[in-house]
Amino acid sequence: MGHRVLVVDDAIFMRTMISDILKKGDFEVCGEGATGAEAVEQYKKLKPDLVIMDIIMPDMGGIEAVKAIMQIDPNARVLMCSAMGQQALVVEAIQAGARDFVVKPFQPSRVLEAARRVLQIS
């Protein structure tokens, strides 16, 4: 059965879309969050295999959240979602420990490819 993924984005629309993509790709969405703070909270509780998280969110942004999650679990696998033009933020997220990133608007195949690569499944 699929790997367990935590999906974090402040827009329900994006969460729904990402979750749908993941489910079609045989992943299990084990939890959702709307803020960085919720992401950290959920990570502690659920210990997911993968976190897919937006960079810009209210109440603790994605970069802060990556740092906090890496503190909890240095082996955490985080995949960032970014919009066009957020190059500097993506670089910062990678430095904070994010493993890969996907750029909106999403192509389902790219989201799945990135997720599989981060989890090292082919």
Next chain:
Amino acid sequence: MDTTKYRDLFVSETREHLVSLNRALLALEKNPDDPALLDEIFRSMHTIKGMAGSIGQDQIAELAHKAEDLLDRLRKRQLKLAQPQVDAIFESIDYLESAVAELAAGRDPQKNLKQQGAELAKKIEALAAAPQAARTEAPSNVSGGNDFSRINPLKTADSFVYKVRVLLEADVALKSARAFLVMHTLEQFGKIAYTVPERRDLEAERFDRGFSVFFVTPMHSEKEIKARIGSSEIEDIEIEEVVEETEEEAVERRTVSAFTQLAQERPREVKVSTARLDKLMNLVGELVVWRERLKQLAQMSQNVLIQDSVDQVAQITSELQHQVLASRLVAMSEIFDRFPRVVRDAAKVLNKDIDFKLEGRELEMDRSILQMLAEPLVHLLRNSVDHGMETMAQREALGKRKIGSVTLSAQKVKDQALIIVEDDGRGIDSEKIKLKAVEKGWVTTEQASKLSQKQVFDFLARPGFSTAEKVTEVSGRGVGLDVVKSRIESMGGSITIESTAGRGSRFMLNVPLSLAIIPTLLVAAKDQVYALPMSQVMETFELKPENVKTLQGKTAVVYRSQAIPVQRLSRALKMEMEEVPMAGPTVVLERQGSFAAYVIDRMVGQQEIVVKPLSRFLNANKTFSGVAISREGRPMLIVDVNNLEA
């Protein structure tokens, strides 16, 4: 090996090398002691040799090889640089140019140029076989194209050096971040010596899809490194171990990899055929048309969501249009760099000494316009050297500097390029021109005496005018200023001549920098569709026969309480001669401040079009300013309203 596949690549790349060869050799002629120039020439020749050999052009390779030998001896100071050697290298460049032209035309240069090539090779060989001087080897720390001066400091006893070449997928967003991710991953288990392109270029997204990382690591498994990189949106990763090589190996490798380097190590620029750019330009023109239509529909729908999306599409379309226009821009240097050679050769034949200056090489303009400029400019330069410039003896007698000066400059003035060909030669004698004009029967002596200088100089560009006293090898019979003028005008430009007798002349060309997209009204007349620039369309209305009046034998109609001439458009365009009753759809056009009405068969629609200049043959009567492609893909003429008969 299939050589045809590489032929075009060989032709275009060799041509680039020939341009830089010409430039460097000219510079070397002036600064014979500059070792960097010799190196540059040597390297270009070497690259040409390698490429020619790889596609079986043995004769080109052989000649390049001989030239390379000669250059190598000059480079190592075993021979002293003198005029015969410079001339011989110029000759080989010429030979290579014609050989490449043969190849480009699909012929085999080994057939037609065999004799010439063999003779030249022999000549160069003889020049190279001069007495030996002390042999000196230049030290080199660059091995195999890899800069070990940057790699070695990071190396330890148990480390290995790898070149990691990454090719991103075609439409990757945030490329810099992607490259950063790759490097960040590599740095988890090794050190990066340097990257190609340099890191700052990668960070600024100044690369296409590929980049190479020179990487020092204790890990000794290409497979393992590849697995670790594992980021998404990467099309391909190639990893090879890099070792310092000997000089011999380096030469060998450079020869073999000339093509692969071209294809892979310089990802910042790709060659695109002009036909493809033109096609792209037409498609963007189309897109612009439909964008306008879509905007209207969105407005009508009163649906905010649709309107928002259409606004987005409109914005992207504008940006696309802008980018396509920008991608068609090339630097002046593309043609300018050929000119020092043109001037040098002309001066040499005429035994004149000329100091040629180029300014504004970096100015960018549309490729097709630039290409059209090349020929007129060559013409003007040759004219300056041949007719404009006095002989050295004459200059001395006049107390002028013995060395004549010719300057070609380009600058941007508003939306146009101003290109000036200027010399300090004998200038244009307006009295002589007046005399000639009278002789030709163009004006009377009395009329001639009242002409302004500008009017006098306009005679120069009239077909059939020539003051050159004798035929010369360089510019023929002084014909052609008329050709230059009509060529420039067909591009939507203009030419102005200024001159002071005894002091010099100046030819100023004003040409557009890029192709224009203009909104037009399409109308049908006599089964043909014509485009009228919207900026000159004042009004359209249905003309009733009873509204047509006759004034002084001409038909007229009242427009804004003023009588303006009216006639059928097909008649104004001289497509129809018989009288047809005047009624039906009519457009009022503004022509340099006055109005005129034209009756058409029907309105076809509106379209934003990409204007392409007409060839001078088609535009003899100046009725049309250009041609464009209709939505159905048919060519249609753009009416030059200012020159339309009223």
